């Protein structure tokens with residue numbers, strides 16, 4: 001049976017990279033899914049690694065549930081749950097910590113980026129983060145993990161941990177989960193610098209689109225987005241060294257379910273102001289209703305609790321079955 005699992009850290013309102021690189025892929029996958037279990041987690045334990053304030057985290061977890069629903073994840077077709085509502089995530093993370101070589105974690109590029117020069121003072125949780133992520137995935141024996149490109153190394157680590165567990169304790173117990181990283185939006189770049197990723201931590205608000213931006217803000221951000229003075233070429237290959245241009249084409253392609261080359265063809269020879277106008281229209285059509293829905297769900301915490309409880313019940317059930325076997329295998 002195919003089992004899809006993925007998650008987002010609840011650190012505030014998500015940006016267009018999170019939506020196009022991850023959540024939209026999950027929603028599109030649901031449309032096509034039959035005979036498939038779909039689990040979408042709000043990874044609040046991961047958000048603890050950079051906690052600023054606990055009230056905010058509680059609020060942000062609800063905001064993430066509201067966002068998942070507003071983006072089109074139907075609770076009829078999938079399970080939405082909070083990671084901290086399933087204690088087995090941390091239990092399995094400890095077991096995995098005891099079989100994961102430090103050398104594997106030392107290679108994680110995200111840790112190096114996030115820790116930067118503060119390697120001595122960042123918390124252990126940030127370093128051990130990929131082990132908890134491996135537990136998130138393997139606890140459910142997930143087969144497919146749809147994520148943006150920046151998470152590829154972490155999913156590969158989960159595969160390595162699964163292999164290590166199988167060799168040490170129980171042959172073929174875990175299937176190796178597949179990272180699903182497809183389409184034009186696996187790496188959406190900053191609107192201010194086409195060589196760096198659109199990210200929550202960029203100091204400039206103009207570098208990213210938020211799902212709750214209003215119509216004027218969306219238009220202003222796209223108008224201000226960095227481009228070059230050349231016209232749009234006939235294909236992406238002809239714009240190889242124009243990262244900002246490629247990024248805007250990729251965004252429009254992802255939002256309109258087209259191939260980037262088809263977008264290039266449609267706008268060939270035109271200036272970027274023409275493409276930007278089209279992009280603003282599509283962003284208005286797509287994001288404004290989502291922003292409204294997020295607000296709507298945030299006024300109904302009772303409903304959000306209901307969705308999260310249903311998700312947690314399913315997740316705990318599945319996790320419990322697997323943990324019994326895992327504990328037996330390791331001797332506890």
Ligand code: TYM
Nearest residue numbers: 006007008009017018021022043133147148186187188198
């Ligand atoms: P997070 O919260 O940083 O990001 C959530 C998802 O958004 C994708 N993403 C992007 N995709 C395209 N372009 C971008 N600029 C961009 N920025 C972010 C990420 O790749 C991700 O898919 N460790 C994970 C959360 C996690 C997880 C898991 C994911 C914890 N456990 C288990 C899958 C399975 C993270 O920090 O994602």
